[in-house]
Amino acid sequence: xxxxxxxxxxxxxxxxxxxxxxxxxxxxxxxxxxxxxxxxxxxxxxxxxxxxxxxxxxxxxxxxxxxxxxxxxxxxxxxxxxxxxxxxxxxxxxxxxxxxxxxxxxxxxxxxxxxxxxxxxxxxxxxxxxxxxxxxxxxxxxxxxxxxxxxxxxxxxxxxxxxxxxxxxxxxxxxxxxxxxxxxxxxxxxxxxxxxxxxxxxxxxxxxxxxxxxxxxxxxxxxxxxxxxxxxxxxxxxxxxxxx
Amino acid sequence: xxxxxxxxxxxxxxxxxxxxxxxxxxxxxxxxxxxxxxxxxxxxxxxxxxxxxxxxxxxxxxxxxxxxxxxxxxxxxxxxxxxxxxxxxxxxxxxxxxxxxxxxxxxxxxxxxxxxxxxxxxxxxxxxxxxxxxxxxxxxxxxxxxxxxxxxxxxxxxxxxxxxxxxxxxxxxxxxxxxxxxxxxxxxxxxxxxxxxxxxxxxxxxxxxxxxxxxxxxxxxxxxxxxxxxxxxxxxxxxxxx
Numbered sequence: 001x002x003x004x005x006x007x008x009x010x011x012x013x014x015x016x017x018x019x020x021x022x023x024x025x026x027x028x029x030x031x032x033x034x035x036x037x038x039x040x041x042x043x044x045x046x047x048x049x050x051x052x053x054x055x056x057x058x059x060x061x062x063x064x065x066x067x068x069x070x071x072x073x074x075x076x077x078x079x080x081x082x083x084x085x086x087x088x089x090x091x092x093x094x095x096x097x098x099x100x101x102x103x104x105x106x107x108x109x110x111x112x113x114x115x116x117x118x119x120x121x122x123x124x125x126x127x128x129x130x131x132x133x134x135x136x137x138x139x140x141x142x143x144x145x146x147x148x149x150x151x152x153x154x155x156x157x158x159x160x161x162x163x164x165x166x167x168x169x170x171x172x173x174x175x176x177x178x179x180x181x182x183x184x185x186x187x188x189x190x191x192x193x194x195x196x197x198x199x200x201x202x203x204x205x206x207x208x209x210x211x212x213x214x215x216x217x218x219x220x221x222x223x224x225x226x227x228x229x230x231x232x233x234x235x236x237x238x239x240x241x242x243x244x
Numbered sequence: 245x246x247x248x249x250x251x252x253x254x255x256x257x258x259x260x261x262x263x264x265x266x267x268x269x270x271x272x273x274x275x276x277x278x279x280x281x282x283x284x285x286x287x288x289x290x291x292x293x294x295x296x297x298x299x300x301x302x303x304x305x306x307x308x309x310x311x312x313x314x315x316x317x318x319x320x321x322x323x324x325x326x327x328x329x330x331x332x333x334x335x336x337x338x339x340x341x342x343x344x345x346x347x348x349x350x351x352x353x354x355x356x357x358x359x360x361x362x363x364x365x366x367x368x369x370x371x372x373x374x375x376x377x378x379x380x381x382x383x384x385x386x387x388x389x390x391x392x393x394x395x396x397x398x399x400x401x402x403x404x405x406x407x408x409x410x411x412x413x414x415x416x417x418x419x420x421x422x423x424x425x426x427x428x429x430x431x432x433x434x435x436x437x438x439x440x441x442x443x444x445x446x447x448x449x450x451x452x453x454x455x456x457x458x459x460x461x462x463x464x465x466x467x468x469x470x471x472x473x474x475x476x477x478x479x480x481x482x483x484x485x486x
Contacts, residue, residue, distance in 0.1 A: 068423055070280030070292065070302060076332040086303025087278075090407055091423055092416020105416050108406040112484040183454040200427055208286050214435040218442040225447065226359065232408040 001145040004079035005057065005117055006175040008154045011182040013138035014039060014050040020130035020139065027118060027129035032103045034114040037130055049183045050137060053165070054114035054130070055102040056083045056174030062191035065095035068200070072112065079175065085111045093118030093197045099167045099188040117141065154179070167191070249461035250478060256327035257334070260319070261457055267316040273308040275430060278302070313401050337378045338387040345374040346381035353382055357447070373471035382443065386436040396429035
């Protein structure tokens, strides 16, 4: 198994203090009105339960499929879903394409934004802000392919009990694993491809056909020019004949 | 036969033609390379890969495309400011269509170019093409597509670059639709461009037309044969007297 950074969440430990949401906002300068992560309330066996979440860095990311420029991509090196801000043109196609509502459009930078597992902090050898700040240590982050890591150990030891919260119609295979029972489960929506993107995909073979047919027309003209013995003078004489 | 020449394009026309040609090709190449998604990628992954390699990443490529797009619009603004009368003449000639003359011309010309006059006769058509004005209907059709497509490309490009001025979720809906419009306009003009380049640079009979895009003039014979109505307008009276 290749490197896959992931989060394992023991949601039973979450006390809904929202420290993860605040520390994320501060660490990543998330603009007013937007959040990169969340805590959703639910109920397990009749008891109040809280479920922390964020971008799930899916195995099968529908946001990547919706991006026209490749600005959003799954990095094969660490398995995270990244946004290249310099290449993002802010079309927002990825926003409804995410079943988790993990993305928003940054109002000043006019690019899509979401959790990147605190890439900046990780480069300095720190844990993601939400993981670091959680008082009950409900979130565990790491490479699930590395058996030596805490995340890898939890991932291995809890096989069969790990829960992936996903919409049945668009199961994106999220890399956010909940240990044993979690709630709520029914909130992810079906991924939606924006109409403009769908039309663009539908138009592509038609446009390829249009340009291809035009090219064939040009080739037919070229073929005649190469094959015919007629000189330009002969052509001109014919046109002459009618005008005079 | 006379070897006199007639003036067809002024310096501004020649400037804008080659300016547009260079930037249009660059913008088409880089624009196509900005599409990197198997669902909507007309040429395949190698094209964006190649251009992103040349520019050192997709971000740089986007900057280059946007800069060239702004330069393209500014070039046209300069042309319009400096050559208002020439631009007005061009637009009038291009959008003035005479259906009785131009539709038969447009239907017959492709047959003549591919199957020849024998082909026209075999289809039961008169092999003689109706006389044409300053532009023939093929040139007019391409120019119409280029003007409409160019305006569409400039507007949709501006919408993408200035989307931060639009508040709320309208901004990304605007960009999403602008991408589609940009894509369709570029494809429309590109299809016409193939024919335009063939007719001008490869087809033998239009060769003087290509040269006129450097010199600004065409030989009188060429004008008489290819743009009869224009020829009669500018030199016809004189020619008949001779």
